[in-house]
Amino acid sequence: MLLALVLASPPTAHSQGAEAAPNADSNADSDWPVFYEYYPPSTLVVPEHEVRRAKYPLVDVHSHLFEMADQDLSEVVAEMDELNMAVMVNLSGRGFDRVANPDGTMRFALRGGDYLERAVKNGRVSAPGRFLVFTNFDPNGLGEAGWLERTLAQLETDVANGAQGLKVYKSLGLGAVDAEGKRIAVDDPRLDPIWAKCGELEVPVLIHSGEPAAFWLPKDEHNERLFELIQKPERYRDPERVPSWDQIMGEQRSLFAKHPETTFVMAHLGWMGNDLARLGQLLDELPNVYTEIGAVLGELGRQPKTAHAWFVRYQDRVLFGKDSWTPSEYHVYFRVLETDDEYFDYYRRRHAFWKMYGMKLPDEVLKKLYYKNALEILPGLDRSLFPAD
Numbered sequence: 351m352l353l354a355l356v357l358a359s360p361p362t363a364h365s366q367g368a369e370a371a372p373n374a375d376s377n378a379d380s381d382w383p384v385f386y387e388y389y390p391p392s393t394l395v396v397p398e399h400e401v402r403r404a405k406y407p408l409v410d411v412h413s414h415l416f417e418m419a420d421q422d423l424s425e426v427v428a429e430m431d432e433l434n435m436a437v438m439v440n441l442s443g444r445g446f447d448r449v450a451n452p453d454g455t456m457r458f459a460l461r462g463g464d465y466l467e468r469a470v471k472n473g474r475v476s477a478p479g480r481f482l483v484f485t486n487f488d489p490n491g492l493g494e495a496g497w498l499e500r501t502l503a504q505l506e507t508d509v510a511n512g513a514q515g516l517k518v519y520k521s522l523g524l525g526a527v528d529a530e531g532k533r534i535a536v537d538d539p540r541l542d543p544i545w546a547k548c549g550e551l552e553v554p555v556l557i558h559s560g561e562p563a564a565f566w567l568p569k570d571e572h573n574e575r576l577f578e579l580i581q582k583p584e585r586y587r588d589p590e591r592v593p594s595w596d597q598i599m600g601e602q603r604s605l606f607a608k609h610p611e612t613t614f615v616m617a618h619l620g621w622m623g624n625d626l627a628r629l630g631q632l633l634d635e636l637p638n639v640y641t642e643i644g645a646v647l648g649e650l651g652r653q654p655k656t657a658h659a660w661f662v663r664y665q666d667r668v669l670f671g672k673d674s675w676t677p678s679e680y681h682v683y684f685r686v687l688e689t690d691d692e693y694f695d696y697y698r699r700r701h702a703f704w705k706m707y708g709m710k711l712p713d714e715v716l717k718k719l720y721y722k723n724a725l726e727i728l729p730g731l732d733r734s735l736f737p738a739d
Contacts, residue, residue: 386577386580386699386703389699389703392693392705394692394693396692396693397691398691398694399685399689399691400681400685401681401684401685401688402432402433402681402684403432403433403434403684404433404680404684404720405434405688405713405716405720406434406716406720406721406737407434407435407436407720407721407735407736408434408435408436408437408720408721409435409436409438409669409670409720409721409724409725409728409731410435410437410438410439410670410671410672411439411615411642411644411669411670411671411728412439412441412556412617412642412672412673413438413439413440413441413671413672413673413674413675414440414441414442414674414675415438415440415442415469415675416442416445416446417445418442418443418445418469418472418473418481418483419445419465419466419468419469420468420472421472422476423473423477423481424476426438426675427476427477427480429677430480433677433680435680436480436721436735437479437481437724437731437732437735438481438482439481439482439483439484439515439728440473440481440482440483441484441515441517441556442484442517443466443469443470443483443484443485443486443508443513443517444460444462444463444465444466445460445461445465445469446458446459446460446461447459447460447461459488460486460488463485463504463507463508463511466483466485466508466511466512466513467508467511467512469483470483470511470512470513471512474512479734479735480735482514482515482728482730482731483512483514484513484514484515484516484517484556485504485505485508485509485513485515485516485517486516486518486519487501487504487505487516487544488526489521489526489528489534489541490521490526490527490528490534491529492526492528492534492538492540492541493528493529493530493540494529497529498540498543498544501544502543502544502547505544505547505548505551506547509551509553513553514553514728514730515553515555515556515728515729516544516555516556517555517556517557517558518555518556518557518558518559519558520558520559520560520561522536522557522559523535523536523559523560523593523598523601524560524561524592524598528540533593535601536557536559536598536601536602537601537602537604537605537608542608542609545605545609545612546609546611546612548612548613549609549611549612549613552729553729554612554613554614554615554640554727555612555613555614555615556614556615556617556642557602557605557614557617558617558618559599559616559617560595560598560602560621561585561587561621562575562621563595563621565579565585565586565587565595566587566589566594569586575700577699577700577703578700578701581700582700595621599620599621602616602620603632606638606639607635607636609638610636610637610638611638612638613638613640613727614638614639614640615639615640615641615642615727616632616639616640616641617641617642617644617671618642618643618644618645618646618673619641619642619646620632620641621646623643623646623650624649626653626656626657626660629641629660630660630664633664633667639667640667640668640669640723640727641667641668641669642668642669642670642671643668643669643670643671643683644671644672644673645672645674645701647682647683647686647696647706648696648701648702648704648706649702650686650709651686651696651705651706651707651708651709652702652704652705652706652707654690654707654708654709654710657709658709658710658711661709661711661715661719662712662715665714665715665718665719666718666723667723668718668719669719669723670683670720670721678697679697682694682695682696682697682706685706686706686707686708686709687708687709687711687716687719688710688716689708689710690707690708690709690710691706691707691708692707692708693705693706693707694706694707717737717739721736722736
């Protein structure tokens with residue numbers, strides 16, 4: 351149980367093979383650390399290559415600037431230059447406001463189209479070509495009179511005002527409810543006109559569905575994401591209250607299949623970074639689907655051989671993404687992607703308490719991951735920012 355793990359006990363002789371561990375009774379005064387505090391510095395001496403700058407100009411297709419409309423972007427652009435980031439895609443083009451619910455509780459609501467228009471303008475004036483902005487919609491209230499018409503009209507207006515894609519948040523499928531208070535499935539047919547409109551407008555849809563499958567598993571010693579569930583208990587998905595991981599991801603797959611004329615980017619490797627063969631099968635079946643690596647580098651860095659082979663095979667279908675804008679964390683991405691270093695730390699232990707290994711991807715694969723694939727599907731990218739080859 352979780353309590354036993356948090357309190358922790360020393361390893362047993364059985365768990366350590368022939369070398370017996372100290373007897374807990376004979377060490378009653380010892381303060382054994384809880385398991386998530388045990389993090390000794392490695393004594394391993396191997397070659398190290400810190401990579402602070404991407405080998406090729408990159409497009410980050412998964413970033414968030416929640417105050418872009420009013421933000422001074424000069425510092426962001428300077429940090430992008432240090433990373434060799436040519437273009438950042440701000441998926442949160444609408445931003446959020448805190449609003450009161452009828453019962454007095456607070457929630458986040460999307461800002462209006464005027465906010466997005468100002469965000470696009472700020473990017474174009476402050477740093478021409480360096481930012482793309484995606485719009486968003488709130489699925490809550492689906493089925494209300496006029497909801498679909500308003501949403502479609504706003505989508506068309508946003509694209510006319512400079513939005514170059516649609517980002518869909520994970521609330522669709524997990525928490526969003528329709529006008530009758532019922533959960534909205536990811537592939538709800540009432541949303542079909544929105545996906546069709548994106549295809550008509552030739553803008554991609556970057557969609558985040560679900561969470562890591564381990565968030566649905568018991569919070570016990572068999573769950574490798576237990577540390578994250580201890581740090582962030584709200585991320586646990588009670589299978590008695592929330593549809594299963596397989597159901598939500600199956601709904602997403604159904605959505606992709608229903609709209610072959612629309613380009614979809616499946617966020618976070620579709621939470622299948624731990625099962626790349628399964629992800630590859632999905633990409634084989636659905637040629638209108640791409641994916642990106644935001645917030646799942648930890649899955650790739652622990653399987654460098656398998657991941658290397660997978661990236662070579664699916665080099666035309668994967669985009670670079672990071673998710674949160676913390677410049678120093680990109681260095682670990684570059685190191686995993688570009689070097690063959692061994693046994694180094696990820697930057698956030700709740701995502702990966704294990705060590706990383708470099709994949710050393712071939713140059714042509716890196717180019718496609720960093721910018722070539724983005725040039726294929728993202729409208730409005732300035733090609734002069736990238737090599738001509």
